[in-house]
Amino acid sequence: MARAPTVKLNSGFEFPVLGLGTWKSKPGEVTQAVKDAIDAGYRHIDCAHYYQNEAEVGAAIKEKIQSGVVKRADLFVTSKLWSTFLKPDLVEPNLRLILSHLGLDYLDLFLIHWPCALKEGGALLPKRPDHDVLSEFSNVDYIDTWKELERLQKLGLTRSIGVSNFNKRQIERIIDNGTIVPATNQVECHPYLNQKKLIAFCKSKGIVITAYSPLGSPDRPWAQPGDPILTEEPKIKALATKYNKSSAQIILRYLIQLGVVVIPKSVNRARIVQNINVFDFELSTEDVAIMDTFNCNGRVCQFVEASGHPHHPFEHDEY
Ligand SMILES: NC(=O)C1=CN([C@@H]2O[C@H](COP(=O)(O)OP(=O)(O)OC[C@H]3O[C@@H](n4cnc5c(N)ncnc54)[C@H](OP(=O)(O)O)[C@@H]3O)[C@@H](O)[C@H]2O)C=CC1
Numbered sequence: 001m002a003r004a005p006t007v008k009l010n011s012g013f014e015f016p017v018l019g020l021g022t023w024k025s026k027p028g029e030v031t032q033a034v035k036d037a038i039d040a041g042y043r044h045i046d047c048a049h050y051y052q053n054e055a056e057v058g059a060a061i062k063e064k065i066q067s068g069v070v071k072r073a074d075l076f077v078t079s080k081l082w083s084t085f086l087k088p089d090l091v092e093p094n095l096r097l098i099l100s101h102l103g104l105d106y107l108d109l110f111l112i113h114w115p116c117a118l119k120e121g122g123a124l125l126p127k128r129p130d131h132d133v134l135s136e137f138s139n140v141d142y143i144d145t146w147k148e149l150e151r152l153q154k155l156g157l158t159r160s161i162g163v164s165n166f167n168k169r170q171i172e173r174i175i176d177n178g179t180i181v182p183a184t185n186q187v188e189c190h191p192y193l194n195q196k197k198l199i200a201f202c203k204s205k206g207i208v209i210t211a212y213s214p215l216g217s218p219d220r221p222w223a224q225p226g227d228p229i230l231t232e233e234p235k236i237k238a239l240a241t242k243y244n245k246s247s248a249q250i251i252l253r254y255l256i257q258l259g260v261v262v263i264p265k266s267v268n269r270a271r272i273v274q275n276i277n278v279f280d281f282e283l284s285t286e287d288v289a290i291m292d293t294f295n296c297n298g299r300v301c302q303f304v305e306a307s308g309h310p311h312h313p314f315e316h317d318e319y
């Protein structure tokens, strides 16, 4: 059975460098996917309230613990605070709701999903009455949310805390105004958007980057016919042939060699097994340079519903 090595977070906890993503995994398929992943050696599961499938993820975890395959302490479970819950008095109730869905009494890692707060109390994407796409904003400052996460870590409801989709300036604000440095910043990262500047900045602050959509999220709901597909790039396919691996394995290995943690999503048993089998080979310096040539600011997760938000992470800063 394959096993991902770990990296030590600034909180002192070990973080497996490969985990299972669960966005878009349907409630009817995610329980089996998580069970297959645990059987294949995965010990890190990436979840979020926004994915609306945490109870089904929790059912798989419960079964694997009850049948003795793993102990709770062997697993690293991440979840994220959605943008309609950034108001400080909503944070603890939302974390407790997430824990009840997952059937856990603590998280390993709790992230602020996006720095942009949306109107509380209703839909996850509260539509503006005057607009087809944009959501209604809330004026909560993520610094006030962060202080709640710090309190919840001290309370033991989560072992580590971090952020997601934060840019350099937003991380600096958290460090300047908080007392705990985020353990990770989970951001989009793949060969079309390799995030070298943000990786270097976060590393200088002791923050690990977690790469979401590591395969370029080909099943994202807004993908258009003709959009480039990473696993079909001829140069990546040639490297796959050279190393006797798949294109997906070449991409995941490249990201791991960049020093980030990867969380590929799959609901297919063979691909789940394939994706963790990336620790028995290494790309040469020349082949890493070939992978570097794909970097083209090719961001696929723009959060267009929060376009124009004063805290939108991608609209005001280079990285
Ligand atoms: N913090 C944030 O804002 C965000 C976090 N995330 C997290 O990151 C995770 C991963 O990102 P995601 O956007 O889902 O996309 P990924 O880049 O992981 O790509 C998932 C797609 O790739 C396919 N796939 C998986 N393995 C292989 C393989 N070996 N060969 C070929 N195709 C493969 C999957 O199909 P199949 O399932 O059929 O195998 C699916 O269509 C999410 O699930 C979520 O947990 C993602 C977006 C935003």
Ligand SMILES: CC(=O)C(C)=O
Residues within 6 Å of the ligand: 023, 048, 050, 113, 301
């Ligand atoms: C998938 C996800 O985490 C988004 C869109 O924020």
